[in-house]
Amino acid sequence: MSTATRAPVEQLLARSRRVEHDGDLLDLLPSADHVCSWVREGEGLVGWGEVARVVTAGPRRAEDAQAWWDRLCAGLDVEDEVRLPGSGPVAFTSIAFADEPGTSVLVVPRVVAGRRDGVTWVTEIGPTRTDAVEPVGAPRGLRYSADPVRWRAAVGAAVTRIRAGELDKVVLARDLVVEADDAIDPRFVLSHLAARYPSCWTFAVDGMVGATPELLVRRSGPQVSSRVLAGTTWPHDGVTEAELAAELRASTKDQGEHRYALTSLVAALERVCARVEVQETEVLQLRNVAHLATTVTGDLADATTGVLTVAAALHPTAAVGGTPTEVAVRVIAELEGMDRGRYAGPVGWVDAHGDGELGLALRSAELAGATARLFAGGGIVADSDPDHELAETDAKLVPVRDALEGVEA
Numbered sequence: 001m002s003t004a005t006r007a008p009v010e011q012l013l014a015r016s017r018r019v020e021h022d023g024d025l026l027d028l029l030p031s032a033d034h035v036c037s038w039v040r041e042g043e044g045l046v047g048w049g050e051v052a053r054v055v056t057a058g059p060r061r062a063e064d065a066q067a068w069w070d071r072l073c074a075g076l077d078v079e080d081e082v083r084l085p086g087s088g089p090v091a092f093t094s095i096a097f098a099d100e101p102g103t104s105v106l107v108v109p110r111v112v113a114g115r116r117d118g119v120t121w122v123t124e125i126g127p128t129r130t131d132a133v134e135p136v137g138a139p140r141g142l143r144y145s146a147d148p149v150r151w152r153a154a155v156g157a158a159v160t161r162i163r164a165g166e167l168d169k170v171v172l173a174r175d176l177v178v179e180a181d182d183a184i185d186p187r188f189v190l191s192h193l194a195a196r197y198p199s200c201w202t203f204a205v206d207g208m209v210g211a212t213p214e215l216l217v218r219r220s221g222p223q224v225s226s227r228v229l230a231g232t233t234w235p236h237d238g239v240t241e242a243e244l245a246a247e248l249r250a251s252t253k254d255q256g257e258h259r260y261a262l263t264s265l266v267a268a269l270e271r272v273c274a275r276v277e278v279q280e281t282e283v284l285q286l287r288n289v290a291h292l293a294t295t296v297t298g299d300l301a302d303a304t305t306g307v308l309t310v311a312a313a314l315h316p317t318a319a320v321g322g323t324p325t326e327v328a329v330r331v332i333a334e335l336e337g338m339d340r341g342r343y344a345g346p347v348g349w350v351d352a353h354g355d356g357e358l359g360l361a362l363r364s365a366e367l368a369g370a371t372a373r374l375f376a377g378g379g380i381v382a383d384s385d386p387d388h389e390l391a392e393t394d395a396k397l398v399p400v401r402d403a404l405e406g407v408e409a
């Protein structure tokens, strides 16, 4: 099922030209409206304005978005003097976690500013316009509400079902609703996330914002790569980073969680790739948590498969779903008691060649007016402890919480 809610009627021209700008890409966003972002280590893409969008739902939500975008690109005139990945027409997309409920969106911004290897450019679709610049405001009067007691019980129920042999692993998530006095400016959240989590991808699409460390798929021609995360610890009792990494490597529970996630990713990649290569598992250190991380690369069997279609084949891995996938997705719906919406779904950008980068919308929140709904989850296996899992989700909520609070240190 797919509904085009806004499609251009006239013949459109997309123009990319180099610009002299060495400031922060996020500082180019003129207002809080239609903010799009995919920024890491100061490079990437930001977008604003909107020339077209499609809203999709159901089991083919990502493929439908890809097909709609391909059709739109086929009718575009393009002048691209930059010719780098991400120049020329691009769209930003955020796909729902589940087949249902939830809606997915693909947005074509009117203006995109990009930077890669120190080269900065601007792509405009349609006639050039001057945007009114509005100052960025901090959220005020933040109030929090969550139900950790109910979630703890859900984790206990999941452990019972895993021990009974119904499934091996399930990722359970919870939300934290934050109310502010006025509409929350996504630019405020994004600039704090990017400053404190520079190695993560700071993303925004249609109100879904966050800084994710997990790359579901990057497509560059026939080559794809992915970085799967599972198995988590966080700073405690003054342990050093090296000690934390050693703890994680030595934890059979975390290694087990990681193996389920990696196995599911590799099996899914093997269905769409002619060659798959698994790199060595590493420890990824962030300021709030550390994860076991494995990069997997592959060559697409069919080089015409667009990045969103590849994502559809991979999602959900057992990093955000579980093992076996179908059982885990059903258990998530039964035990979580909430609609994940676009949390833990693919998020990122696509270009006119089917290339792009899609992360998983983790360490994220859905912004709607003065409300932010934050999400965090963790992998549950046979020997998981509900209190420990609750503490893990608290650690994963830190990035967006701190960003809303404007924590600088």
Ligand SMILES: C=C(O[C@@H]1C=C(C(=O)O)C=C[C@H]1O)C(=O)O
Residues within 6 Å of the ligand: 171, 173, 214, 229, 230, 231, 232, 257, 291, 319, 320, 344, 362, 363, 375, 376, 377, 378, 379, 380, 396
């Ligand atoms: C589900 C989340 O994170 C995922 C689960 C992890 C785990 O269980 O160890 C680690 C990284 C992510 O793949 C989240 O951040 O909400």
